[in-house]
């Protein structure tokens with residue numbers, strides 16, 4: 001039987017995903033000592049693929065990976081055809097509209113300009129408010145755009161709020177919560193149902209346990 005292949009988002013979500021796998025008893029030493037390797041066999045008949053967030057969705061959609069771990073932000077921006085089956089409870093942050101401290105974004109009638117790494121999310125948010133806006137796509141350090149006078153505000157991820165604060169910006173409105181999600185290819189969900197359910201049940205139990213521990217600490 002070929003291994004179940006799971007695409008993990010490299011970077012911020014990687015450590016927490018590997019921790020979750022280890023909590024459910026999967027040997028991830030190959031990932032821990034990966035060097036520059038991108039496809040890594042781990043325990044329990046699983047194979048890990050390390051990819052950029054948007055590519056995780058592409059690989060799962062096309063069925064070359066059975067499962068994927070990706071942020072809700074990427075899912076909201078890119079969309080696609082797959083099952084989103086579990087909120088993994090880590091990679092927590094939020095989407096927010098933010099602008100210069102003291103600016104009154106919603107006053108006046110002129111069309112506003114928004115800078116964002118997430119143009120689709122920005123468009124949908126303002127569409128729901130029936131507001132006419134122009135969105136300029138920025139690839140990173142989006143906070144620069146209003147500081148440089150390119151936009152009135154930004155739609156971006158906020159975690160601790162430090163980047164906004166240190167650049168004289170503040171949240172105007174929270175758009176939605178974001179966290180890491182487990183996604184599954186539609187055909188794999190049918191063809192490898194038993195294996196996928198066995199794995200996701202273990203992951204779900206571990207996620208629930210972690211959230212109980214988190215509540216106790218709080």
Ligand SMILES: Nc1ncnc2c1ncn2[C@@H]1O[C@H](COP(=O)(O)OP(=O)(O)OP(=O)(O)O)[C@@H](O)[C@H]1O
Nearest residue numbers: 010011012013053071072073074091092093157159
């Ligand atoms: N403070 C944060 N900033 C950005 N993403 C965060 C943050 N906290 C959690 N995340 C989650 O981590 C995921 C991966 O973020 P990461 O910055 O590693 O990759 P990325 O957004 O593709 O950036 P890059 O293009 O720099 O690799 C995001 O898609 C999001 O779901």
Ligand SMILES: O=P(O)(O)OC[C@H]1O[C@H](OP(=O)(O)OP(=O)(O)O)[C@H](O)[C@@H]1O
Nearest residue numbers: 140141142156157158159160161162163
């Ligand atoms: O609220 P905070 O804890 O400060 O985190 C939010 C910042 O982190 C992310 O940027 P990232 O570090 O991924 O760099 P990027 O802007 O180049 O994408 C995000 O785009 C914000 O800039």
